[in-house]
Amino acid sequence: MTYVAPVLIGVLYALVMSLIREPNRRRFNAIMVAGAGAAYLSGGGFGGWEFLFTAAVTYCAYRGLESWTFIGIGWLLHTGWDLLHHLKGNPIIPFAHDSSLGCAICDPVIALWCLRGGPSLIGLVRGRRVGDHAAEL
Numbered sequence: 001m002t003y004v005a006p007v008l009i010g011v012l013y014a015l016v017m018s019l020i021r022e023p024n025r026r027r028f029n030a031i032m033v034a035g036a037g038a039a040y041l042s043g044g045g046f047g048g049w050e051f052l053f054t055a056a057v058t059y060c061a062y063r064g065l066e067s068w069t070f071i072g073i074g075w076l077l078h079t080g081w082d083l084l085h086h087l088k089g090n091p092i093i094p095f096a097h098d099s100s101l102g103c104a105i106c107d108p109v110i111a112l113w114c115l116r117g118g119p120s121l122i123g124l125v126r127g128r129r130v131g132d133h134a135a136e137l
Contacts, residue, residue, distance in 0.1 A: 072114035
């Protein structure tokens with residue numbers, strides 16, 4: 001369950017985000033990745049490097065306001081940061097030892113969805129074309 005639940009959470013995240021219409025979906029996800037980038041600031045264990053990482057993800061989030069690719073890159077950066085915290089730093093949830101590992105498994109699922117352009121999974125289930133964002137405007 002340590003590995004399956006984070007994948008399901010990533011899929012559920014993309015499914016819930018599908019309820020938001022474009023371009024608001026992209027902008028909202030830019031804000032979400034910015035927040036994720038700051039998750040370790042209150043005690044991640046890497047000192048000043050935590051600020052550098054937050055700045056890098058904030059840049060991706062800013063660029064993500066207009067680009068799904070940058071949002072996906074931000075989530076992939078966060079995946080790497082999660083792995084480092086799982087191996088050497090402090091977990092993202094202090095009382096849950098494997099929380100950073102779970103995040104490192106969940107984040108690439110979200111990143112892949114973003115790198116595909118954040119398509120509406122609800123629309124895909126209903127049979128729309130993958131790139132048909134115009135119908136949601």
